[in-house]
Amino acid sequence: MSGLLPVEEAQARLFALHEPLASETIYYSQAVGRYISQDVIALRDQPAAPLSAMDGYAVRFADLPGPWAISGESAAGSVPAVPLGKGEAMRIFTGAMLPEGGDTVIMQEDVAADGAQLRLNTGDTIESGQHIRARASDFAAGETLVAAGARLTPGAIAAAIMSGTPQLSVGTRPRVAILTTGDELVQPGHALAPGQIPDSNGAMLAAMLAGEPADLGLPLHLRDDRTLLSRILKDLARRHDVIVTVGGASVGDHDHVRDALQDAGGRIDFWKIAMKPGKPLIAGTVGDAVLLGLPGNPSSAFVTATLFLLPLVRHLAGARAPLPPVRQAMLAAPLGSGGTRRDYLRARLDGGTINVFDGQDSGRTVPLADANALLIREIGAPPRAAGEQVDYIAIA
């Protein structure tokens, strides 16, 4: 267990601790943010027949430039009662089926009706087939519209519904317990005695998980008590898929997470990552649950939650790509060289350029409030000049 684990290796080992949870069938109204279990394959053509894309008149292109005899109407939701005869124009509305024989739609602004007669009223050219949505022009039966493991966005939900799929099967949301530890911590908003600080990490982690498919229990707080911690871990493991502790992950006399995990019959898989902040991260299992022990410094907790906790939740919930995407931006100011661990520097991206904050002490919270990006600086990276491209992860 000596030596620091590279971030990617630690992420892979974390995911290997527990398979994705089983899938469940849910209502469309519950689907946003969930990960779909199977490919959504279109069961139908969309549109199923040629439709008008405008309010206007359906005509035969060969009859241009008119005039036409107005005959009947086609509205969305019904099948035109009669075919379109030679020299006829049928009133038609957006989303309505073309009558048989009709091959072109002229929008109503481009014609003038005079009783039962219709005349062209524009200098613009009318193209053959214009303003028609061809059959299957959106998608054809058999096409894959949403791939298994994709996150269901509002747009993906719309596509899944349009496909004709009767219901959605998604990964079950992992049940997550948040446990903050530390004798110095006081619940948010309560009066502080000397030596105490507010417990900000518990609510911060709950807020970070609010955007993920997690079934969150109430955040709990425990004093630095190894025996109590071990009893609680054992108990929480019966009802949760993930237990995330904050604080007590390091080497101090009051850091009990590793010992308590072992007392509870659990197993440590890895400890200490080659990253800054966040080095003392712990991962293991207790019962059927995955234990993730985040370091207590606010920036360390934030960065390790971004790189490990949220991806673990997505992995368990069936995500195909659980890791936050790495993007590129231009450095606004020169950046010094990298050290012996990979840095995740709190930064702000504005336009295409990224600014690294001055105070990177992992105990600070203010940079977290202003940051919208974590700039990634590799181990031993050379100094970089303003204007150079760097990697970053976007944060909410």
Ligand code: AMP
């Ligand atoms: P620890 O990992 O327990 O050694 O804590 C590292 C630092 O983070 C200490 O300064 C703690 O007071 C602080 N800390 C630990 N837990 C929290 C928390 N839940 N909210 C805010 N700060 C915390």
Ligand code: MG
């Ligand atoms: Mg502590």
